[in-house]
Amino acid sequence: MGRGETAVLNLPRMKGWDLIPLLLTLVLAGGLAWMGVRQLEGQPMVEIQTPEGQFVYPMSTDRYFPARGPLGTSVITIRDGQAWFESSPCQNQICVQMGHQHEPGQWAACLPNRIFLRITARREEVDVISQ
Amino acid sequence: MRWFRTDLLGKVVAPLPRLVAALGFLAAQAAAQSPGTASVLLTISLILALLAGKKISLGYFLILALSIVGFSLLSPFGKVLVGWGPLRITQGALEEGALRALRLIGMVFTSVAAIHRDLQLPGRLGSFWAEVLGYYQRLLEARHRIRPARWIDSLDEIFLEVLPADSLEEKGVVPKLNSEPVQNRGWWSVPLVWGLAAALFFGLGQ
Amino acid sequence: MSSPNKEIHGVSRRRLLAFLSAIGLFLAAIEYLLPKPVPFIRLGISNIPLVLMLDVLRFRELLVLAAVKVLGQGLINGTLVSYVLLFSAVGTFTALFTMAAVRRLFGLRLSLIGVSLWGALTSNLAQLGLSVLILLGENAWVIGPVILGTGGATGFLVGWLAQMFQSRSVWFREVRRALVSD
Numbered sequence: 432m433g434r435g436e437t438a439v440l441n442l443p444r445m446k447g448w449d450l451i452p453l454l455l456t457l458v459l460a461g462g463l464a465w466m467g468v469r470q471l472e473g474q475p476m477v478e479i480q481t482p483e484g485q486f487v488y489p490m491s492t493d494r495y496f497p498a499r500g501p502l503g504t505s506v507i508t509i510r511d512g513q514a515w516f517e518s519s520p521c522q523n524q525i526c527v528q529m530g531h532q533h534e535p536g537q538w539a540a541c542l543p544n545r546i547f548l549r550i551t552a553r554r555e556e557v558d559v560i561s562q
Numbered sequence: 563m564r565w566f567r568t569d570l571l572g573k574v575v576a577p578l579p580r581l582v583a584a585l586g587f588l589a590a591q592a593a594a595q596s597p598g599t600a601s602v603l604l605t606i607s608l609i610l611a612l613l614a615g616k617k618i619s620l621g622y623f624l625i626l627a628l629s630i631v632g633f634s635l636l637s638p639f640g641k642v643l644v645g646w647g648p649l650r651i652t653q654g655a656l657e658e659g660a661l662r663a664l665r666l667i668g669m670v671f672t673s674v675a676a677i678h679r680d681l682q683l684p685g686r687l688g689s690f691w692a693e694v695l696g697y698y699q700r701l702l703e704a705r706h707r708i709r710p711a712r713w714i715d716s717l718d719e720i721f722l723e724v725l726p727a728d729s730l731e732e733k734g735v736v737p738k739l740n741s742e743p744v745q746n747r748g749w750w751s752v753p754l755v756w757g758l759a760a761a762l763f764f765g766l767g768q
Numbered sequence: 769m770s771s772p773n774k775e776i777h778g779v780s781r782r783r784l785l786a787f788l789s790a791i792g793l794f795l796a797a798i799e800y801l802l803p804k805p806v807p808f809i810r811l812g813i814s815n816i817p818l819v820l821m822l823d824v825l826r827f828r829e830l831l832v833l834a835a836v837k838v839l840g841q842g843l844i845n846g847t848l849v850s851y852v853l854l855f856s857a858v859g860t861f862t863a864l865f866t867m868a869a870v871r872r873l874f875g876l877r878l879s880l881i882g883v884s885l886w887g888a889l890t891s892n893l894a895q896l897g898l899s900v901l902i903l904l905g906e907n908a909w910v911i912g913p914v915i916l917g918t919g920g921a922t923g924f925l926v927g928w929l930a931q932m933f934q935s936r937s938v939w940f941r942e943v944r945r946a947l948v949s950d
Contacts, residue, residue, distance in 0.1 A: 439711055441935070443928045448874055449882030456889050456920040463896075463912030470909055471636060485642040487652060492639075581849070588849060616846060629904070636907040666851055666903065674846035681843060690786060691843075694836060697790035702797075714936045721939040725787045 472552070475535055477514045479507060480547040490514065490533075490550070500544035507548055519544060569615040569678070575748030577678035584676030586756030590763040591668045597660040599766040603759075604668030610675035618671070627663040634659025700724050784943065785829055788817045789836040796841045812888065812922045814841070815863060819884050819930040822867055824944055834864045851902060855895055862894040863887035880934065881927035888923025892916055 479486045481498045488494060488509060495517070496507045503520035513533040516526040519541045526541035538549040571580065587607065594600040611618055640654025683691050701724070709716040796814035818833060825833070838857045842848030847856075867887040870878060878886075892915050900908045934940055 452885035467910030
């Protein structure tokens with residue numbers, strides 16, 4: 432009955448089919464990297480500027496947002512990948528008539544109530560809109 | 563300065579009621595809806611874990627918490643608190659990340675405070691576990707004899723001593739443990755802890 | 769070749785399982801003490817007994833080994849009723865089922881290192897998915913490449929260590945001989 436050799440390590444003995452999990456690991460790692468990058472940059476967002484501050488929300492989640500301004504509350508609706516002024520306390524109602532926004536770059540605004548909404552892609556620079 | 567490593571909780575509450583009491587606290591932590599409530603519960607569970615004599619690596623948990631919050635911030639929503647160019651710290655994402663971190667880490671602290679190694683498992687599983695622990699302790703005692711340069715040989719020496727192959731042929735003595743035989747002390751802690759958890763949960767507004 | 773006294777051999781396999789479980793816990797203790805630069809990356813050396821015994825024990829016994837490792841770690845570290853246990857269970861059992869499956873599918877065309885690599889791959893994917901679900905959210909996929917990369921490296925290490933031990937350990941040889949005659 433022999434004792435172990437004095438070497439600390441042996442060379443690893445691998446076989447041809449060991450390559451499969453190795454390659455699969457690399458491929459999946461690459462796939463996840465691509466997925467992660469897309470996750471981080473792709474999503475369109477709604478930016479809402481109010482006297483109280485700036486708010487951002489993903490277009491993918493439906494919600495009502497009450498934007499408070501000097502005249503009162505303008506309600507902004509985000510639904511089905513679109514955003515619009517649902518109602519507003521202003522006289523002319525131009526903001527409501529501006530309709531639904533859905534593409535990056537599109538915007539709507541209620542100037543009397545100082546509420547501004549804009550669609551952006553996630554990676555865009557934040558421009559601080561001066562009031 | 564060994565006093566702070568003694569299990570003060572174990573002196574008054576046996577392992578099983580201790581676990582049952584903790585379950586109520588865990589429920590409150592899992593259901594917490596605001597970072598404020600979650601942080602109060604976390605603080606209490608941290609204190610309890612320390613009273614249980616357990617070692618808590620705060621640095622590790624801080625990094626974990628920051629990671630959870632950091633990942634949450636990558637999906638911004640809500641009021642923009644701070645922004646440099648494309649990077650924005652938003653209130654909604656911050657609160658969500660903070661809540662998740664406080665909840666999960668708080669539950670870990672509660673678990674650490676609650677679990678005692680001598681918790682008795684029922685029936686055959688219990689006697690099997692006792693056997694496992696016996697071998698585990700013997701391995702721990704022998705760990706200094708492991709030589710990295712001759713790791714296989716030194717491990718062989720230890721293994722052959724603790725469980726020689728020919729002993730598999732015979733019935734042997736199961737290694738004994740020293741453990742607290744009292745399993746029923748401290749059931750009063752269950753309504754106490756559950757009541758405290760409920761009071762905090764509802765009192766702090768969830 | 770069946771033994772004349774089943775009861776004795778029932779005890780003996782049980783003692784071996786208890787001992788192997790203890791080794792798994794011991795390795796887990798070492799793993800716990802090592803510095804963890806990133807909270808979610810685990811070395812996986814506590815899986816060495818599973819890999820080592822994959823071709824030697826019955827699948828039912830490997831399940832026991834895995835279960836005792838997961839529960840035992842939870843008891844010893846005190847994380848039994850926390851999310852840590854969930855991650856441990858998902859990781860360990862995914863690895864075990866995968867390794868047993870590929871061993872059945874590919875037989876000896878895979879070395880122990882290859883088997884371990886498979887186990888590491890699926891185990892890390894499962895734990896990553898769990899991270900997304902309960903810990904870090906959708907953005908966790910970003911660290912996927914890091915997890916898989918380091919997981920592959922440790923999977924290789926585990927398989928290699930198990931392979932070396934298997935070929936050179938006197939204790940292992942004797943135990944295998946005793947089991948074969950069971």
